[in-house]
Amino acid sequence: MNYKKLLSLATITLVLFSGCRPGGAEYISDLDVVGTAYTKEIDFSTRKTYAMWDSIVQITSDQPEPGEDRQFVSQTYASIVTSEIDRQMKALGWTKVDRNQNPDAYIQNASMQNTYVYYYYSYYYYGYYYPYSGWYYPGYYPPTYSSTTTGTLLMMLIDAKTESTSPNGTQPVLWVGVINGLMEGSTSSFTSRVSSNVGQAFKQSPILKR
Amino acid sequence: MKKIIYTLAAISLLAMAKPAKAQDREKIFNMYYSMGLGTGDLGDYISKFSWRGFGMEWKTDVMDNVSMGFGAEWNVFYEDMGYGTYTRDNIALSGVQYRYANMFPMTARFNYFKDNAAGMRFFGGAGIGTTYMIHDLDMNIYRWNRDTWQFLIAPEVGVSYDISADNTLMLSVKYNLNFKTKEVPSQSYLAFNIGFGFR
Numbered sequence: 001m002n003y004k005k006l007l008s009l010a011t012i013t014l015v016l017f018s019g020c021r022p023g024g025a026e027y028i029s030d031l032d033v034v035g036t037a038y039t040k041e042i043d044f045s046t047r048k049t050y051a052m053w054d055s056i057v058q059i060t061s062d063q064p065e066p067g068e069d070r071q072f073v074s075q076t077y078a079s080i081v082t083s084e085i086d087r088q089m090k091a092l093g094w095t096k097v098d099r100n101q102n103p104d105a106y107i108q109n110a111s112m113q114n115t116y117v118y119y120y121y122s123y124y125y126y127g128y129y130y131p132y133s134g135w136y137y138p139g140y141y142p143p144t145y146s147s148t149t150t151g152t153l154l155m156m157l158i159d160a161k162t163e164s165t166s167p168n169g170t171q172p173v174l175w176v177g178v179i180n181g182l183m184e185g186s187t188s189s190f191t192s193r194v195s196s197n198v199g200q201a202f203k204q205s206p207i208l209k210r
Numbered sequence: 211m212k213k214i215i216y217t218l219a220a221i222s223l224l225a226m227a228k229p230a231k232a233q234d235r236e237k238i239f240n241m242y243y244s245m246g247l248g249t250g251d252l253g254d255y256i257s258k259f260s261w262r263g264f265g266m267e268w269k270t271d272v273m274d275n276v277s278m279g280f281g282a283e284w285n286v287f288y289e290d291m292g293y294g295t296y297t298r299d300n301i302a303l304s305g306v307q308y309r310y311a312n313m314f315p316m317t318a319r320f321n322y323f324k325d326n327a328a329g330m331r332f333f334g335g336a337g338i339g340t341t342y343m344i345h346d347l348d349m350n351i352y353r354w355n356r357d358t359w360q361f362l363i364a365p366e367v368g369v370s371y372d373i374s375a376d377n378t379l380m381l382s383v384k385y386n387l388n389f390k391t392k393e394v395p396s397q398s399y400l401a402f403n404i405g406f407g408f409r
Contacts, residue, residue, distance in 0.1 A: 011241045011406055022262065022288030024308050024348060033305035033350040040300050116351070148351060180350060204295050204302040 093210025242405020329372035
């Protein structure tokens with residue numbers, strides 16, 4: 001190999017090396033996010049007891065009409081979430097009471113799923129040059145699609161002490177925690193992610209500490 | 211103010227030089243590997259050293275000690291921020307952030323240079339032009355994207371060494387000083403270049 005070829009090869013290698021796309025998420029859990037927000041208008045320190053529904057409402061695009069039954073997520077999944085919330089609330093100094101024991105706040109949870117479909121189609125790829133179906137112009141690729149399903153858990157701490165001023169009787173939300181991630185992975189890793197993300201929601205909310 | 215200083219420096223260098231004879235003019239095409247380190251706002255966004263980059267330039271001697279030309283680069287900055295909590299006022303968001311910055315500086319360049327008998331050429335100068343930049347921030351399945359152009363002045367010092375009659379080895383350090391726009395603060399960085407020149 002002569003000198004010029006060697007230099008050219010070295011330069012091309014540098015170009016290829018520099019063109020490598022840097023990394024990104026490697027594991028499903030890398031895509032999990034936990035968001036929290038609280039209201040600044042209400043004094044949290046006067047709230048010490050809470051009650052919670054054992055079930056988790058499933059929010060779907062087909063919401064039930066008044067009088068129809070609501071959909072709920074499986075009780076197994078709901079128990080994982082509610083027991084972790086109980087554990088976190090206890091650690092923060094809250095006391096769980098029954099709903100008829102006049103709690104300072106209620107916790108209500110809801111869940112929803114979204115599916116995103118990614119579709120790529122190039123105009124230049126089309127087998128209309130019969131009979132050369134499958135022909136495509138270099139640089140343009142066959143149509144492809146992929147889909148991703150994400151799950152969201154919504155945790156709401158609803159104030160029970162403030163007199164409702166809303167015409168339909170709704171109560172103000174003191175704190176909200178939102179967890180979002182991919183609905184993938186084994187059952188054990190999924191439940192582990194749910195638990196740790198619920199824990200993170202409370203960890204990043206020092207305002208809830210009693 | 212900085213723009214004026216750099217412009218005056220360029221004029222001074224040109225004034226110091228004598229025109230080169232046409233037959234003595236060296237024309238060279240450099241291709242080089244470029245590494246980067248963000249400073250200021252870019253350094254705050256991505257503090258990690260960038261090992262990804264590539265550049266090329268064409269230069270010709272226009273006077274005894276002055277060369278002019280143009281060139282373009284591509285530097286890719288990336289940082290895995292790890293799991294973190296980002297708080298603003300009463301809102302907190304936790305997750306893993308992946309930050310990317312693709313920088314494409316394009317400049318017209320001039321250099322003042324000194325050759326020695328050992329085949330080395332020391333040069334210093336500056337480029338003036340623009341940088342197109344794309345910033346991406348990935349979190350969850352979402353990507354926040356921002357792209358803009360910024361005015362660029364790029365002072366540079368370096369050395370090239372003749373490894374054959376037609377080829378040189380070049381090393382240089384360049385500061386890509388990108389000026390802020392209304393929306394985006396200055397996105398500047400140091401570039402460390404190593405490559406080959408082809409006459």
